[in-house]
Amino acid sequence: xxxxxxxxxxxxxxxxxxxxxxxxxxxxxxxxxxxxxxxxxxxxxxxxxxxxxxxxxxxxxxxxxxxxxxxxxxxxxxxxxxxxxxxxxxxxxxxxxxxxxxxxxxxxxxxxxxxxxxxxxxxxxxxxxxxxxxxxxxxxxxxxxxxxxxxxxxxxxxxxxxxxxxxxxxxxxxxxxxxxxxxxxxxxxxxxxxxxxxxxxxxxxxxxxxxxxxxxxxxxxxxxxxxxxxxxxxxxxxxxxxxxxxxxxxxxxxxxxxxxxxxxxxxxxxxxxxxxxxxxxxxxxxxxxxxxxxxxxxxxxxxxxxxxxxxxxxxxxxxxxxxxxxxxxxxxxxxxxx
Amino acid sequence: xxxxxxxxxxxxxxxxxxxxxxxxxxxxxxxxxxxxxxxxxxxxxxxxxxxxxxxxxxxxxxxxxxxxxxxxxxxxxxxxxxxxxxxxxxxxxxxxxxxxxxxxxxxxxxxxxxxxxxxxxxxxxxxxxxxxxxxxxxxxxxxxxxxxxxxxxxxxxxxxxxxxxxxxxxxxxxxxxxxxxxxxxxxxxxxxxxxxxxxxxxxxxxxxxxxxxxxxxxxxxxxxxxxxxxxxxxxxxxxxxxxxxxxxxxxxxxxxxxxxxxxxxxxxxxxxxxxxxxxxxxxxxxxxxxxxxxxxxxxxxxxxxxxxxxxxxxxxxxxxxxxxxxxxxxxxxxxxxx
Numbered sequence: 102x103x104x105x106x107x108x109x110x111x112x113x114x115x116x117x118x119x120x121x122x123x124x125x126x127x128x129x130x131x132x133x134x135x136x137x138x139x140x141x142x143x144x145x146x147x148x149x150x151x152x153x154x155x156x157x158x159x160x161x162x163x164x165x166x167x168x169x170x171x172x173x174x175x176x177x178x179x180x181x182x183x184x185x186x187x188x189x190x191x192x193x194x195x196x197x198x199x200x201x202x203x204x205x206x207x208x209x210x211x212x213x214x215x216x217x218x219x220x221x222x223x224x225x226x227x228x229x230x231x232x233x234x235x236x237x238x239x240x241x242x243x244x245x246x247x248x249x250x251x252x253x254x255x256x257x258x259x260x261x262x263x264x265x266x267x268x269x270x271x272x273x274x275x276x277x278x279x280x281x282x283x284x285x286x287x288x289x290x291x292x293x294x295x296x297x298x299x300x301x302x303x304x305x306x307x308x309x310x311x312x313x314x315x316x317x318x319x320x321x322x323x324x325x326x327x328x329x330x331x332x333x334x335x336x337x338x339x340x341x342x343x344x345x346x347x348x349x350x351x352x353x354x355x356x357x358x359x360x361x362x363x364x365x366x367x368x369x370x371x372x373x374x375x376x377x378x379x380x381x382x383x384x385x386x387x388x389x390x391x392x393x394x395x396x397x398x399x400x401x402x403x404x405x406x407x408x409x410x411x412x413x414x415x416x417x418x419x420x421x422x423x424x425x426x427x428x429x430x431x432x433x434x435x436x437x438x439x
Numbered sequence: 440x441x442x443x444x445x446x447x448x449x450x451x452x453x454x455x456x457x458x459x460x461x462x463x464x465x466x467x468x469x470x471x472x473x474x475x476x477x478x479x480x481x482x483x484x485x486x487x488x489x490x491x492x493x494x495x496x497x498x499x500x501x502x503x504x505x506x507x508x509x510x511x512x513x514x515x516x517x518x519x520x521x522x523x524x525x526x527x528x529x530x531x532x533x534x535x536x537x538x539x540x541x542x543x544x545x546x547x548x549x550x551x552x553x554x555x556x557x558x559x560x561x562x563x564x565x566x567x568x569x570x571x572x573x574x575x576x577x578x579x580x581x582x583x584x585x586x587x588x589x590x591x592x593x594x595x596x597x598x599x600x601x602x603x604x605x606x607x608x609x610x611x612x613x614x615x616x617x618x619x620x621x622x623x624x625x626x627x628x629x630x631x632x633x634x635x636x637x638x639x640x641x642x643x644x645x646x647x648x649x650x651x652x653x654x655x656x657x658x659x660x661x662x663x664x665x666x667x668x669x670x671x672x673x674x675x676x677x678x679x680x681x682x683x684x685x686x687x688x689x690x691x692x693x694x695x696x697x698x699x700x701x702x703x704x705x706x707x708x709x710x711x712x713x714x715x716x717x718x719x720x721x722x723x724x725x726x727x728x729x730x731x732x733x734x735x736x737x738x739x740x741x742x743x744x745x746x747x748x749x750x751x752x753x754x755x756x757x758x759x760x761x762x763x764x765x766x767x768x769x770x771x772x773x774x775x776x777x
Contacts, residue, residue, distance in 0.1 A: 201621075227678075240615055243623040277578055277666040283539075285581040285663060309670025313678045325623060326664050328615040332647025333668045337675040340565075340651045 102131040102160045102178045103198025104395045104402075111197065112139040114402035119148045121403075122410060128153045128191055131160070131178040157181055160198075163395060167201030171209060179203060183210045186388040192413035193389035195380075195405050200392055204241055204383060211388040214418060216425035220385035221253050222324070222392065223260060224331050225378040232315045235261050236275075239327035239381065247290035250274065250321050252425075254291075254301055256384040257319035259424050263415040265318065273307035273317035275326060291321070300428050380408030384421065389413055440469040440498045440516045441536025443734045449535065450477040452740035457486045459741075460748060466491045466529055469498070469516040495519055498536075501733060505539030509547060517541060521548045524726040530751035531727035533718075533743050538730055542579055542721065549726040552756060554763035558723035559591050560662070560730065561598060562669050563716040570653045573599050574613075577665035577719065585628035588612065588659050590763075592629075592639055594722040595657035597762050601753040603656065611645035611655035613664060629659070638766050718746030722759065727751055 104110060108131065115127050129136050133156035140152070159177045161170045174180060179202060182194045187210045196203050204220060213220060221238035237253045238245070245253075254272045261270035274292055276284040284292075284306070295303035307317055309330065322330070379401040383390040389412045393405035442448060446469065453465050467474050471494035478490070497515045499508040512518060517540060520532045525548045534541050542558060551558060559576035575591050576583070583591075592610045599608035612630055614622040622630075622644070633641035645655055647668065660668070717739035721728040727750045731743035 243615065243621075275667060277581065277663055283581075309667040309672075310674040310677065312671050313674045322667070325615055326667050329613060329647040329660070329664050329668055330671045332615075333650050334647075334671055334675050336648040336651045337672050339648065341679070 103196050104393060104397060105163075105197075106396075108132075108135055108139045110397065110399055110402050112136060113143050114399045114406060115152070116140070116143055116148060117399065117403050118406040118410075119151055122407075125410065126151045126153070127406075128155055128182075128185065130155045130157065130182045130185070132156070132158055155181060155185075161202045163199050165199055165202060167199060167205045170199065170202040171205045180206055180210075183207055183388075183390065186390065187211055193391060193409035195391045195393060195402075195409045197393035197395055197397055197402065197405075200240065203390065203392055207383055207386050207388075207390050211386040211390075213385050214387055214422045214425065216429055217252050217256070217385040217421070218249055220383050221249075221256060222327075223257065223382045223384055224327070225380075226312060226320070226331075227378060232265075232318075233378070234312075234315060234317055235319045236312070236327055236331065237319070237321060237384065238324035239331050240324045241383070242324040244325070245287060245323035247287045247294060250287060250291035250323070251294045251298075252385070253321045254295055254303070254319065255424055255428065256421050257321060258301055259420045260382065260384060260412075260417060261318040263417055263420055264411060267318065269302040270318040271302050271304045271316075272319045272321065273304050273311070275312075275320050275322035275330075276306040276308065278306070278308065287323075298428060299431065300424060378404075380405030382408065382412060382417070384417070387418055389418060441534050441733070442731060442740075443501075443535075446470075446473055446477045448735065448737055448740050450474060451481050452737045452744060453490070454478075454481055454486060455737065455741050456744040456748075457489055460745075463748065464489045464491070465744075466493060466520075466523060468493045468495065468520045468523070470494070470496055493519060493523075499540045501537050503537055503540060505537060505543045508537065508540040509543045518544055518548075521545055521726075521728065524728065525549055531729060531747040533729045533731060533740075533747045535731035535733055535735055535740065535743075538578065541728065541730055545721055545724050545726075545728050549724040549728075551723050552725055552760045552763065554767055555590050555594070555723040555759070556587055558721050559587075559594060560665075561595065561720045561722055562665070563718075564650060564658070564669070565716060570603075570656075571716070572650075572653060572655055573657045574650070574665055574669065575657070575659060575722065576662035577669050578662045579721070580662040582663070583625060583661035585625045585632060588625060588629035588661070589632045589636075590723070591659045592633055592641070592657065593762055593766065594759050595659060596639055597758045598720065598722060598750075598755055599656040601755055601758055602749060605656065607640040608656040609640050609642045609654075610657045610659065611642050611649070613650075613658050613660035613668075614644040614646065616644070616646065625661075636766060636769075638762060638769065716742075718743030720746065720750060720755070722755070725756055727756060 119125055119127060133154050136154055157176055157178050159174055161174055161177045161179045179196055179198050183206045185191045186194045219242055222241045223235050223237040224239045226234045226236045235257050237257050258270045258272055274288055276288050295301055304317055307320055379394050379397045381392045383392060391405050391409040393402050457463055457465060471492050474492050495514055495516050497512055499512055499515045499517045517534055517536050521544045523529045524532045557580055560579045561573050561575040562577045564572045564574045573595050575595050596608045596610055612626055614626050633639055642655055645658055717732050717735045719730045721730060729743050729747040731740050
């Protein structure tokens, strides 16, 4: 029911995902009459056996205060969806709803993995060349201790390695300068922790301008910095659009070039607007939750569903738990030897 | 002597600025033989009477630790230039050198204005439409208390009003959501302080995607967030370049469109790459210091010199001091009435 367009986007996206993935089964949680109506409108042949509907009329809205939403609405579509993950009835949950409420509901019902203090939101960042890198946290935690940044590095490594099938994901720490004396205390301390950890391929500090250069597979920062970064990058893309639209009104050369450039610009936007890299993982919970952008299109929501499929296939929460316990064991070992 | 190119950029830029501004007098601080040689190569007629050279062979390098640079090099070109501001021999100083060393030297020699805890670096951000907005801090202060963010808002307001001749600069606070409950403690507290202050036209929270939309004349954030933001925005522009270069290698349509688009792209870059908006003010000191980007071109360094001229003309440090004392008096008044 979530997002700006609700079932007008989520239901067609569900059908599209089902037609692409033969073994996929989707549970749609929300207002049954509305969902059925939307399904009837666009249902493809033979898909109905892989769709289950769980009815509830209750929803969390975008403007609900997350804490209030969690307390008052344990019959909302969001709550019921996350509960199904907890009960093992589904392998992952996808929502385009209120991010704060989704985070709180996830933490409340699923709990964080052992060794993880708080979940983080992971955005996929397009690279100049071709490779995608992961940026976390992009909004779950406004203030982060060094320990949390370290945990983000662990979780990001596991996800990058699972998704890209690369053996040793390169992890960078977002900072304002490459020199050792720059940056804040948390970041410097996290760097020391990462350098000392053999299970993580830490490549050092990266700066804002490196983000889209693909120098790292995983870039770690606090949620305030990460959120502003992805939004301001998207803002630059919007400026490009505006300027190009202005260009159209000028000379015939400008108009012609705008016309010719349109496919290139569209490709550009797809590649550099992180908001279109839809499907942000809430990492660190004992279960998979994928957050779709609220204004995602049908194709955008399909991307989010496909991200959920990948994470369910790889059992990402279990992989993170394994890695954390390996690191903890190695640390205990080091302490014991000292 | 500073920056990646030293006098190969700064001397031609100085001559260009002198030819543009008839009442300008420039003091060049650095290695006299080298400067004279460069001047001889490109000196325009009649400019020599407005150039003074102060010789020193000592410089601060880009890799010098700022604190060490300040302690060990009080005969460096940077130190001598800032000292001339202190002595009133010049009205402003422009440097393309080590930012950290320039900040420390500025604070050490000039001191901050009464009521200002620490100086901030201000970047000019291009807007989608046409207006430029100011973003501060972009790197001087990695951690900021609410009081500092408030002071940034005051300083930014004064500068925006002086530069744009607008009576009431709109001030926004960079945050990760517009709702009251989002953001960190410092930001929320700063918002309360700004709302209570009549001398500032506070418009509320702005998000990363608003930065280039010109919704505010001044956007306030801590130096870590600001630095990552301007660098990642510049990174997006680099990605565009790379993709366009790739496009050239493809079909003739791509090649033709790339060719036609080149002027538009160049214009785009000029407008959206904050690194090219050269000449960042170090606000909050008892004197004007302008930091040029280290890799600025001749025209970039001219922009920085022109920014210094504007700030000297407007006596920005004095304007800030006046505004701070007005606000302090109003606060004292409020407290007395309570």
